[in-house]
Amino acid sequence: MNMSINEIENEIVEEFEMFDNWIDKYEYLIDLGKSLPKISDSEKTKENIITGCQSQVWLNAKEKDRHIIFYADSDAIMTKGIIAILIRVLSFQKPKDIINAKLEFIEKIGLKEQLSPTRANGLVSMIKKMKIYALGFEQKL
Amino acid sequence: MSDNSDIRNMFPILKSRVNDNDLVYFDNAATTQKSKEVIKELERFYLQENSNIHRGVHHLSQVATDSFELTRKSVKTFINSKFTHEIIFTKGTTDSINLVASSLGRLLKKDDEIIISEMEHHSNIVPWQLCCEISGAKLKIVPINDSGELDMIIFNELLNSKTKIVAITHISNSLGTINPIKEIIKLSHENNAKVLIDGAQSAAHVSIDVQELDVDFYCFSAHKLYGPTGVGVLYGKEEILNQMPPYQGGGEMIKEVSLHKTTYASLPHKFEAGTPNIAGVVAFKKSIDLLENFGLKTIKEHEDALLSYATKELKKIEGLIIVGTSENKSGIISFNINGIHHYDLGVILDKMGIAIRTGHHCTQPVMRKFNIPGTARISFAYYNTFDEIDRCIKAINKAKDMLL
Structure with missing residues (x-):
């Protein structure tokens, strides 16, 4: 049985509580970004690009056993780090749970500013698109 | 001009603290700060x-x-x-x-x-x-x-x-x-x-x-x-x-x-x-x-000095490429560092209290000409100092260590 979205969120919050300065936290994010599997150039299509004013995000999704698996990539490493966290939370979950996810942990780990629409890094649109995928899959199921 | 504290005192916002650091405001091409007057x-x-x-x-x-x-x-x-x-x-x-x-x-x-x-x-x-x-x-x-x-x-x-x-x-x-x-x-x-x-x-x-x-x-x-x-x-x-x-x-x-x-x-x-x-x-x-x-002539002299000092110091950073290398330049420096996205650099400099601009700067044809998605951009005003440039260079090196 997979961990629930809530359980994963709590796990991440605990991990981030270990950091007592921004440098360690950002270095961890950068590491997460670097270890996120890349999407191949051929999969970076016009259909799955999310253009932010600053950085770009590519997002793909597929369905397996009534769960959704997300793949994503970005040209900016900080953005990729946050993508890695979002994928850890939302991938392999049921469409309904993805749609209802509030993702309040982002604020708890002190990265809310990274998800503000003014950052224009594509992440806000990415979360929206993840939910739209979930909605689409749910209607198909 | 080594000490321009009199001028800086005219601009109250320059005393701000950002993320536990003294603010370095290098986004003057976007907008300048306002004087007390x-x-x-x-x-x-x-x-x-x-x-x-x-x-x-x-x-x-x-x-x-x-x-x-x-x-x-x-x-x-x-x-x-x-x-x-x-x-x-x-x-x-x-x-x-x-x-x-x-x-x-x-x-x-x-x-x-x-x-x-x-x-x-x-x-x-x-x-x-x-x-x-x-x-x-x-x-x-x-x-x-x-x-x-x-x-x-x-x-x-x-x-x-x-x-x-x-x-x-x-x-x-x-x-x-x-x-x-x-x-x-x-x-x-x-x-x-x-x-x-x-x-x-x-x-x-x-x-x-x-x-x-x-x-x-x-x-x-x-x-x-x-x-x-x-x-x-x-x-x-x-x-x-x-x-x-x-x-x-x-x-x-x-x-x-x-x-x-x-x-x-x-x-x-x-x-x-x-x-x-x-x-x-x-x-x-x-x-x-x-x-x-202030006098435009004095302003230009100071900003030219900042430009040439910052250009010299930036060039010491390995992998840093300045975009826009005309002999006849104003106090604006656009650059990229090999292997680093401008957005990442901007986010990390902000954590160190340094305000720069990143992106295409509303000049997408320029970015297309140089085949880059964007740049990091430093831009000076009369109240900026050499000390701020030193802090910025230090911060860029720190960001580089973190990102590469």
Whole structure:
């Protein structure tokens, strides 16, 4: 049985509580970004690009056993780090749970500013698109 | 100038702490900080003079009108125009360019030509594209070379008897290049074309004399001159402004209105429909006073010194590439570091209290020319210091360690 979205969120919050300065936290994010599997150039299509004013995000999704698996990539490493966290939370979950996810942990780990629409890094649109995928899959199921 | 604490004290926001660090503000090409005098004047206007300007017979309206018109006189002196009524107040540089493109554009015919350059801010591209769509005129583009300079040979080739308008930036906001506008104006006039200069990045950094330049239109924004946001200037030659149809209709700009026909007010009111940003215009005078007290020559010397020091120090960073390497540059440095996305650099510098701008800087054609998605950009003002450059370089090196 997979961990629930809530359980994963709590796990991440605990991990981030270990950091007592921004440098360690950002270095961890950068590491997460670097270890996120890349999407191949051929999969970076016009259909799955999310253009932010600053950085770009590519997002793909597929369905397996009534769960959704997300793949994503970005040209900016900080953005990729946050993508890695979002994928850890939302991938392999049921469409309904993805749609209802509030993702309040982002604020708890002190990265809310990274998800503000003014950052224009594509992440806000990415979360929206993840939910739209979930909605689409749910209607198909 | 080793210690400019007196000048820094004039700008209260420079004492801010950002993410537990003293703020280093290197985003002056986007907007400059405001002096205490400007901020105080905004308050004074609302406390003592607030009223709508022009046509009011009561005391406050007269006082407010006088203050408003005093700024127009200041701008006239500041750029040395022949007449005060050649100074039109707008919302900003973008608004000034749109005014000319829309109004003068109505006098264009199919097959007329407009010349802009590859290094223009989107604000000096899109209004002309709209103008071409409506009039059928054609847009011609002066390319830039690898140093980020205009190709003057091609510019010369593009000029012909069909050229009606040449719209070029004085200083590139993403490359820092100072363009040879005097030569551009002279060559354009030889072909009977009118010239608009986008002075958004220049008016606070180099001395402007519109009569000596013989320029037809010169546009700039108060907020990049240590003044309030929402105030811009369009300078235009009297003779041309008189020939142009009004841009927007409304109050203030009319002489007489009947339900079928309206006659228009004389300059500058013909182009100032509606209630303007009165407090902003009034306070703008304080920032012009400040620039005149500092002296554009002194400002330029200091900013040139900052530019050459920062360029020298940045070049020491391995893998750092400066975009825009003209010999003739203003205090703007765009750069990239191999293997690092500009966004990541901007986010990490912000954590260290350093405000820079990242992205395409509203000049996507420039980014396309250099085949990059964007740059990190440092831009200076008179209050910046060598010490701040040292802190910025240190922070860039730290960011590089973290990101690579």
